[in-house]
Amino acid sequence: MKKPVSLLVLTACLLSTSLASAGDADLRATAKGLFKPIPATAAEIKANPHNDYKLRLGHMLYFEPRLSASQLISCQTCHNVGLAGADLQETSTGHGWQKGPRNAPTTYNAVFNTAQFWDGRAADLKEQAKGPVQASVEMNNKPAMVEKTLKSIPEYVDLFAKAFPGEKDPVNFENMAKAIELFEATLLTPNDGLDRFMAGDDKALTAEQKEGLQLFVDTGCAGCHDGVNLGGTDYFPFGVVEQPGAELLPPGDKGRFAVTNTSKDEYVFRSPALRNIALTAPYFHSGKVWSLQDAVAVMGSSQLGAELSEAQAVKITRFLEALSGDQPEVLHPVLPPSTASTPRPDLSALPTAAH
Amino acid sequence: MKKPVSLLVLTACLLSTSLASAGDADLRATAKGLFKPIPATAAEIKANPHNDYKLRLGHMLYFEPRLSASQLISCQTCHNVGLAGADLQETSTGHGWQKGPRNAPTTYNAVFNTAQFWDGRAADLKEQAKGPVQASVEMNNKPAMVEKTLKSIPEYVDLFAKAFPGEKDPVNFENMAKAIELFEATLLTPNDGLDRFMAGDDKALTAEQKEGLQLFVDTGCAGCHDGVNLGGTDYFPFGVVEQPGAELLPPGDKGRFAVTNTSKDEYVFRSPALRNIALTAPYFHSGKVWSLQDAVAVMGSSQLGAELSEAQAVKITRFLEALSGDQPEVLHPVLPPSTASTPRPDLSALPTAAH
Numbered sequence: 001m002k003k004p005v006s007l008l009v010l011t012a013c014l015l016s017t018s019l020a021s022a023g024d025a026d027l028r029a030t031a032k033g034l035f036k037p038i039p040a041t042a043a044e045i046k047a048n049p050h051n052d053y054k055l056r057l058g059h060m061l062y063f064e065p066r067l068s069a070s071q072l073i074s075c076q077t078c079h080n081v082g083l084a085g086a087d088l089q090e091t092s093t094g095h096g097w098q099k100g101p102r103n104a105p106t107t108y109n110a111v112f113n114t115a116q117f118w119d120g121r122a123a124d125l126k127e128q129a130k131g132p133v134q135a136s137v138e139m140n141n142k143p144a145m146v147e148k149t150l151k152s153i154p155e156y157v158d159l160f161a162k163a164f165p166g167e168k169d170p171v172n173f174e175n176m177a178k179a180i181e182l183f184e185a186t187l188l189t190p191n192d193g194l195d196r197f198m199a200g201d202d203k204a205l206t207a208e209q210k211e212g213l214q215l216f217v218d219t220g221c222a223g224c225h226d227g228v229n230l231g232g233t234d235y236f237p238f239g240v241v242e243q244p245g246a247e248l249l250p251p252g253d254k255g256r257f258a259v260t261n262t263s264k265d266e267y268v269f270r271s272p273a274l275r276n277i278a279l280t281a282p283y284f285h286s287g288k289v290w291s292l293q294d295a296v297a298v299m300g301s302s303q304l305g306a307e308l309s310e311a312q313a314v315k316i317t318r319f320l321e322a323l324s325g326d327q328p329e330v331l332h333p334v335l336p337p338s339t340a341s342t343p344r345p346d347l348s349a350l351p352t353a354a355h
Numbered sequence: 356m357k358k359p360v361s362l363l364v365l366t367a368c369l370l371s372t373s374l375a376s377a378g379d380a381d382l383r384a385t386a387k388g389l390f391k392p393i394p395a396t397a398a399e400i401k402a403n404p405h406n407d408y409k410l411r412l413g414h415m416l417y418f419e420p421r422l423s424a425s426q427l428i429s430c431q432t433c434h435n436v437g438l439a440g441a442d443l444q445e446t447s448t449g450h451g452w453q454k455g456p457r458n459a460p461t462t463y464n465a466v467f468n469t470a471q472f473w474d475g476r477a478a479d480l481k482e483q484a485k486g487p488v489q490a491s492v493e494m495n496n497k498p499a500m501v502e503k504t505l506k507s508i509p510e511y512v513d514l515f516a517k518a519f520p521g522e523k524d525p526v527n528f529e530n531m532a533k534a535i536e537l538f539e540a541t542l543l544t545p546n547d548g549l550d551r552f553m554a555g556d557d558k559a560l561t562a563e564q565k566e567g568l569q570l571f572v573d574t575g576c577a578g579c580h581d582g583v584n585l586g587g588t589d590y591f592p593f594g595v596v597e598q599p600g601a602e603l604l605p606p607g608d609k610g611r612f613a614v615t616n617t618s619k620d621e622y623v624f625r626s627p628a629l630r631n632i633a634l635t636a637p638y639f640h641s642g643k644v645w646s647l648q649d650a651v652a653v654m655g656s657s658q659l660g661a662e663l664s665e666a667q668a669v670k671i672t673r674f675l676e677a678l679s680g681d682q683p684e685v686l687h688p689v690l691p692p693s694t695a696s697t698p699r700p701d702l703s704a705l706p707t708a709a710h
Contacts, residue, residue: 063437071443077427082418082690088426089700097452099702279692291695327689334682335437337634340646345444347454 024202027210030217036228037195038109038275038325042185045111048126048178054163057156058183060333061176066149068139070095071345075129075180078138079107081330084279085187090287094132095140096347101253103287108328109275111185113232118285119256120235120270125181130173143173149343150176155336186328189276193322205322212319215312220304229273230323237268238285241305244298248288255285278321293317379557382565385572391583392550393464393630393680397540400466403481403533409518412511413538415688416531421504423494425450426700430487430535434462436685439634440542445642449487450495451702456608458642463683464630466540468587473640474611475590475625480536485528498528504698505531510691541683544631548677560677567674570667575659584628585678592623593640596660599653603643610640633676648672 044050061067062075078092079085085106092100102118107125110116116128132138133146150156151171163179164170194213196204205213216222225231235256238249249267256268269285282288283295296316300308308316399405416422417430433447434440440461447455457473462480465471471483487493488501505511506526518534519525549568551559560568571577580586590611593604604622611623624640637643638650651671655663663671 065435065438065443070448072432072448080420080690081687083420084692088420088693089702093425093427093702097702281693290699329689330687332436332685332687334684335435337439338443338636344645347444347448347452 024210027214028198028200031194031198031213034217034222034226035194035198035230037198038112038188038190038192038228040188040190042111042188045124045181045185047124048181050182051163053159054179054182055186056333057159057163058179058181059331060156060159060335061180062183063333064335066153066335066338066342067133067141067146067176068095069141069145069346070139072347073139075107075132078104078132081187081328084108084189084276084324084327085110086280088281090282092138094138095136098137100135100137102285103282105272106276106280107184108187108189109229109273110187110232111181112228113270113273114234115270118269118272119259121259125184126174126177129177129180129184133176145343146173146176147171152339152342153336154339187330189325189327192275192325194319195325197322206318208315208318209322210319212315212317212322215316216319219300219306219308219312219316221299221316224271224303225274229275231271232273234271235265235268236271236303237266238302239267240303242302243267244302248284248286248298250286253285274320275323276325278324292320296320379565382569383553383555386549386553386568389572389577389581390549390553390585392553393467393543393545393547393583395543395545397466397543400479400536400540402479403536405537406518408514409534410537410541411688412514412518413534413536414686415511415514415690416535417538418688419690421690421693421697422488422496422501422531423450424496424500424701425494427702428494430462430484433459433487433493436542436683439463439544439631439679439682440465441635443636445637447493449493450491453492455490455492457640458637460627461631461635462539463542463544464584464628465542465587466536467583468625468628469589470625473624473627474614476614480539481529481532484532484535484539488531500698501531502527507694507697508691509694542685544680544682547630547680549674550680552677561673563670563673564677565674567670567672567677570671571674574655574661574663574667574671576654576671579626579658580629584630586626587628589626590620590623591626591658592621593657594622595658597657598622599657603639603641603653605641608640629675630678631680633679647675651675 065071065074067074073094078087078089078094080087085108086104089104091102092104094100105118111125114120116122116125117131122128122131130143133141134143150160157171160170160175164175167175193204193209216225222230224234224236227233238244238255243249254266256265256270257263259265277283278292281292282290283292284298289295289298293313296313297308300306300313420426420429422429428449433442433444433449435442440463442459444459446457447459449455460473466480469475471477471480472486477483477486485498488496489498505515512526515525515530519530522530548559548564571580577585579589579591582588593599593610598604609621611620611625612618614620632638633647636647637645638647639653644650644653648668651668652663655661655668
């Protein structure tokens with residue numbers, strides 16, 4: 001009577017394997033319907049075609065403190081390539097130790113966002129790059145001053161000419177932004193757990209992370225957090241179902257309302273991208289929540305109207321932890337020295353007309 | 356009669372070549388008697404032997420803003436590896452946008468200095484590294500807080516254990532400083548014009564730079580600026596012959612007097628190292644002089660009692676410009692994320708007892 005038992009065991013084993021595979025295959029199909037992987041290299045930006053000089057220039061300018069009035073603050077200050085393209089602050093600190101109004105979103109994979117800033121007020125990374133340079137609470141500078149500074153440094157004059165061949169006056173604020181955009185488009189984090197799972201590796205996510213992914217889809221998170229970046233492509237009210245308190249949603253910051261001036265955009269923000277989210281605490285535009293699991297719970301009640309159980313929040317958090325990809329290896333560029341005609345650092349705390 | 360003319364020309368040529376070579380050879384011998392080249396790799400620090408984990412740790416800690424109370428300021432902030440190991444400021448800006456008392460000396464080649472800081476109050480780079488972390492106008496932190504922060508991050512706990520094998524409690528302030536010292540000892544700039552000239556390359560200095568080198572020796576500059584770093588090894592009054600005005604020598608900063616409390620040390624400072632000096636304006640401990648040629652002229656009158664002619668100051672400046680060596684290629688390290696037990700950034704402007 002041994003044979004039937006063996007057959008039974010064998011059948012059970014096959015069935016179990018097949019069930020597990022079917023589960024993974026279904027989950028993979030669901031994931032691939034909602035998300036797209038981070039590519040290993042950046043796609044060409046049509047309006048800003050690649051050349052090596054421009055990329056090198058953008059790399060230097062990203063780290064260039066002379067873009068700020070104080071000559072102390074660069075893109076890198078708040079979008080630190082050692083810290084997954086963000087900083088460690090609730091909201092960023094800028095010129096004169098002023099505290100900015102919102103948490104710094106990461107520059108990593110930001111090229112895949114539909115628009116930039118929490119309120120989407122910049123159409124692309126090029127437009128975005130111009131903002132902080134001029135914001136009085138950030139770099140507190142003026143385009144004319146940036147151009148004067150860059151033109152005073154022969155290495156930059158030479159590099160702008162090579163980066164923008166054929167242009168009469170290539171050292172300008174617009175080209176500064178284009179070069180930075182091109183560099184930022186290289187800050188990608190491929191090969192995270194989700195992407196490896198979608199590519200066919202069943203072991204790229206743990207059982208708990210797979211359950212978290214399933215919950216992420218089933219409870220509706222993926223409604224706002226989908227696409228390449230799991231977010232960053234559309235606008236939603238913070239508080240679809242239940243508005244959080246003033247601690248998380250300061251009444252002075254009405255989000256996209258400031259851009260569109262229409263009442264339906266009050267407290268509307270671009271859904272943040274979730275790639276590398278476990279590396280970029282604290283959370284929300286106010287930066288008031290430090291624990292990713294707490295942030296997941298807040299999202300459940302405010303956006304989905306679903307009180308997630310602690311077990312569910314843990315599983316979704318484990319899934320979000322699988323969104324940390326390969327961090328780019330970035331060389332710190334060597335920057336050229338100032339010259340006699342380079343403007344001096346201006347540390348005065350208030351924006352002045354004399355710039 | 357052609358032959359004698361040809362012979363004459365030939366003789367003249369040989370004589371000229373031989374004279375030039377003799378001039379170069381003499382100058383080289385003089386230079387080699389006073390200066391030593393920057394090596395391509397760091398020598399072992401006896402009290403702090405190398406291991407790869409410690410070097411990697413030091414590299415990370417040099418860029419680690421969580422060593423500061425605000426979590427915004429790292430060694431790199433004032434000793435920028437893109438800016439020849441210094442910043443662009445008269446005197447550095449630190450916690451709460453406070454202006455520090457002195458110009459940031461470069462970390463590059465600093466391992467060859469006899470002592471650290473403008474007043475030599477730290478014996479070596481390890482002792483130096485502890486200073487800015489605790490200074491209220493710089494990083495405004497406390498050793499216990501640094502240790503708590505580093506212990507809250509598993510990647511650091513692991514790396515300290517590997518960097519300091521066999522130690523019971525390796526994550527401590529002393530070991531932080533040791534790791535940073537080891538990394539800083541790799542920040543070397545070999546192959547500058549002077550070193551290539553000393554190594555036998557007659558063309559490594561221009562004719563003007565050779566004249567500048569000769570003047571540098573003849574007028575007495577090399578009396579305080581000699582050795583590997585052309586300075587950094589001994590103490591001298593600012594104003595050996597004639598004390599500069601309060602603009603360059605603020606009366607509130609009496610230099611080494613604050614360390615030794617003996618009157619002969621009033622306004623005494625360590626002679627600054629001159630390697631890469633053309634890359635690290637502004638000059639002097641007060642950072643009040645922006646032009647290298649102006650700094651040379653001030654040194655002539657205050658230290659040597661010699662009014663240098665403009666032509667002489669230009670030649671010496673050209674020579675100093677030949678002291679810019681190969682800048683190290685430094686990767687920006689990827690830093691590990693904070694955890695729930697990591698202390699939060701504290702941006703309050705005044706040092707608090709609660710640290």
